[in-house]
Amino acid sequence: MKSLNILFDDVEEQSNSLAAIGPRLQPVKSFSVFDHPICLAHPLRLTASTWLTHIPFGMALIDILQPGVLVELGTFSGVSYSAFCQAVKELRLGTRCYAIDTWEGDAHGGYYGSEVLADLRQHHDLLYGDFSELIQSSFNDALNRFENGSIDLLHIDGLHTYAAVKQDFENWLPKMSQRGVILFHDICVKEADFGVWRLWGELKAQYANFEMTHGYGLGLLAVGSMLPEQLKAFVSTNGDLEAIRQQFYQLGMRVEEQLTREQTIATQQKAIKELENTVAKFRNNPLFRTYHWLKYLGRR
Ligand SMILES: C[S@@+](CC[C@H](N)C(=O)[O-])C[C@H]1O[C@@H](n2cnc3c(N)ncnc32)[C@H](O)[C@@H]1O
Numbered sequence: 001m002k003s004l005n006i007l008f009d010d011v012e013e014q015s016n017s018l019a020a021i022g023p024r025l026q027p028v029k030s031f032s033v034f035d036h037p038i039c040l041a042h043p044l045r046l047t048a049s050t051w052l053t054h055i056p057f058g059m060a061l062i063d064i065l066q067p068g069v070l071v072e073l074g075t076f077s078g079v080s081y082s083a084f085c086q087a088v089k090e091l092r093l094g095t096r097c098y099a100i101d102t103w104e105g106d107a108h109g110g111y112y113g114s115e116v117l118a119d120l121r122q123h124h125d126l127l128y129g130d131f132s133e134l135i136q137s138s139f140n141d142a143l144n145r146f147e148n149g150s151i152d153l154l155h156i157d158g159l160h161t162y163a164a165v166k167q168d169f170e171n172w173l174p175k176m177s178q179r180g181v182i183l184f185h186d187i188c189v190k191e192a193d194f195g196v197w198r199l200w201g202e203l204k205a206q207y208a209n210f211e212m213t214h215g216y217g218l219g220l221l222a223v224g225s226m227l228p229e230q231l232k233a234f235v236s237t238n239g240d241l242e243a244i245r246q247q248f249y250q251l252g253m254r255v256e257e258q259l260t261r262e263q264t265i266a267t268q269q270k271a272i273k274e275l276e277n278t279v280a281k282f283r284n285n286p287l288f289r290t291y292h293w294l295k296y297l298g299r300r
Helices: 004-021 052-065 079-090 115-128 139-145 162-175 196-203 229-235 241-284 286-299
Strands: 069-073 096-101 132-136 151-156 176-185 208-212 218-222
Touching (some): 052 151, 052 176, 052 241, 079 096, 079 151, 096 139, 162 196, 218 229
Parallel strands (some): 069 096, 069 151, 096 132
Antiparallel strands (some): 176 218
């Protein structure tokens, strides 16, 4: 029998190798994802997007903020926006939601045709049409649809140059309510002329904030003078922040794995269907039938 010391050594060795696989999840006193089970929901709109791993956080944020009005600048196929809407619906909140996009594309993500909006409408209208609107417009042209001080949650995810994102921020800031929160995607991307990281660096020195570095980076800026109570865990400096980030990173990775699994199943189902069609064609071939018939006669 192993001595206790050897057993303890084994346990330590095992936990060290676990740590090498991935960072350990630390218990967090100030925040638990289990207080917001919506972040464990299966996303109904699961398509490829650089936003995918932020879905659990986006859903939890809806539960935490319970916004009266939510606006998204830059929606494309609707991965982030549909996650917000799904949370609003499942939590039975009274949030009014607005997605603004030309649905033509831009210099960073590339340009696309009308099929993207048509596909999103098919998903969106039936599920969320009673509290949400897809506004096909430039961000600037849509500005006068919103009163100053009326938006509680704004997600900025349009063109990612420094000049564009700064203009989006400055144009829409007056629209934010006293408990307003703005999300910025891609705060960690430093390639080419991406410049959200630079604006984020300037803004986070001025406002309470929370940032996550996975999924190209997502930054949360509390721009209102009244910080929502539940957000305090995110903007405090009590040392739990890394553990909170870890929780959302792990949940985000699950979403990415879900998409990979669903895509693999779809590919396999397609291959099975093609094989079944080939077999059916072969069975109906007169030569094959004759061969079968002769083989049957030969056996008698
Ligand atoms: C990065 S994509 C949005 C991604 C999306 N949030 C997701 O979850 O995958 C950026 C979108 O912003 C739109 N866009 C960029 N600049 C715009 C502007 N000034 N006005 C309206 N739409 C704009 C583009 O058409 C594109 O669909």
